Amino acid sequence: MPVEGANPRGGELIHLRQPSQPEPDAGPRRSDVDGWGRSQRVRDVFARLYEPLYRHWFRVEWEGLDKVPTDGGALLVANHAGAIPVDAPLLMHGIETELGRPVYGLADRLFRTLPVAGTIWARAGGVAAHPDNAYRLLHDERALTLDFPEGTKGTGKLFTERYQLQRFGRGGFVEIAMRAGVPVVPIAVMGSEETMPTIARFEAAARLLGVPYVPLTANMLLLGPLGLFTPFPAKIRFRVLDPVRFDVKPDQPRYPKGRVHTEAEAIRAALQQALNDMLAARQSVWLG
């Protein structure tokens, strides 16, 4: 972490100013790719591709979109589902088009190792989930950052476990938000589980390929290999919960583990409660 008073042996250094905002390259540029690899132009292309899916295929509806901060950093956390999840691109597309703010999506570093796909992922706003990356985005660049604390445990789970939140890692997302001094904004996602339900998992194949899971999905059973690219048109609802602010001093070297865990569990419980309510109110998977 770039901490204040950074000189470890002190004394000699006079800190005239501590630039907390990293400076972009003011020189001649040929592209609009930023220091994270995101390109607004690429996002605009994606927006055109995604808009019909967003409006007509998934018919996304928001509840409490006004709770997403219109300025300053905020850590958006959501439940994660579907073998090849559509929740991340839909949330990013939705917030970027409805609020006009860029969203950086934290994801498994596996993406960085993929030729072509990894580059497109980065240009579209994907960032490897590293605590230093999250801190810099939230604190220094005051950006909206999307995280799925369940990670691949959420997307890899079987259809029989749908809408049951998995463990939230070790609560690292809470600690980052505390350190960066930003709120956590939980978002409950309904419908994502039905877009690509996992019927079975092949553990040996996953180990062999070095990926988190190799699923057999309902989409693949119905459509064959095409099922990999075809999520079912389930009705998607997003419910934004009240932002959680932590009453702690930012930029501490560490925060009490117990407190972090308690806060993470409270956010997890609130999300689970919201999912249960939305499930109870849902009349049809396809119509919502």
Add this chain to the structure above:
Amino acid sequence: MTGRAERPQRILVTGVGSYWGGSVAQALESDPDVEAVIGVDTSEPTIPLERTEFFRTDESFSTLGDVVAATDVDTVVHAALAVDSTRMADQRLHENNVIGTLNLLAALSQDGSSVGGVVVKSSALVYGAGPRDPYFFDEDARRSTRPRTRIERTLLEVESQLRDFVEERPEVRVAVLRFGDVVGNRGHTPLGRALTLPAVPQILGFDPLLQFVEQTDVVRALLFATGRRLSGAYNVAADGRLPWSELITLAGRVPMFLPPLFTGVALGPLAQAHVLDLPLEVRQVLRYGRGLDNRRLKAAGYTYRYTTSEAVLAQSQVRRKSSRRSVHSSEVRA
């Protein structure tokens, strides 16, 4: 540290035969407050020097103790570390970097040494490059990958020697400057040089974000750390982390695509024919990129002349322009 001059006055520069050491010595010469400049290297300086006293040494600086004792230096700029493995065989890397620094530190530890400050020119190679890395390394970051090349191991060993030295001799200030990839017509690292090739290597499907530093900014940073008597570790890389494809365009070149799998195997014959040598530590950067948090040195008061894009553009335009910006003596007191 009693009775020492406020400003460095008698300065020893290692690696004075190289562009880096030579340029530092040249700038120090024009500073009237600098009483003596002492240069050591295995070969004569290539940069024209006027009043620098030159001492020839073997490649591991085994005679440095005598030089330090005889010349009564108060500051050392250690610019002799090799950071480009394509320019030095593995065995010599070890002699030059590890044993060379060992002998330097031994010279500074001997009784009667009057050296109060050391500035070391190190490299961002100590961070490595891999998919688990943060996008911007700060000076306290640990590398996520195991060092697999000799150059990385020697530089890490040098930094560990320096940490031990700081513990043993807390009264001596040690500043370690970790430079990113360098572009320039005189001084450069393999990726900076790659941008001057007619077709620039790029791994197919990867477009990593890279950060460069211009050659004169490297020299200025060394002078700044010397004049400001800094201690601790500092990253030195210009603002701006740009896609490799964009840097190739800025340099006015076209890409030459390398296969994403078996990249090293594909490059083997080219390296043997001395057409293009991209060692592993460089190929990793071409795959994953590397970013440096440059705010600590800026907070200390250093200002860069070039951003990453300006630095790459300057290198590609330098052939047409004969007049180049040179480092001025006032940089020492910046």
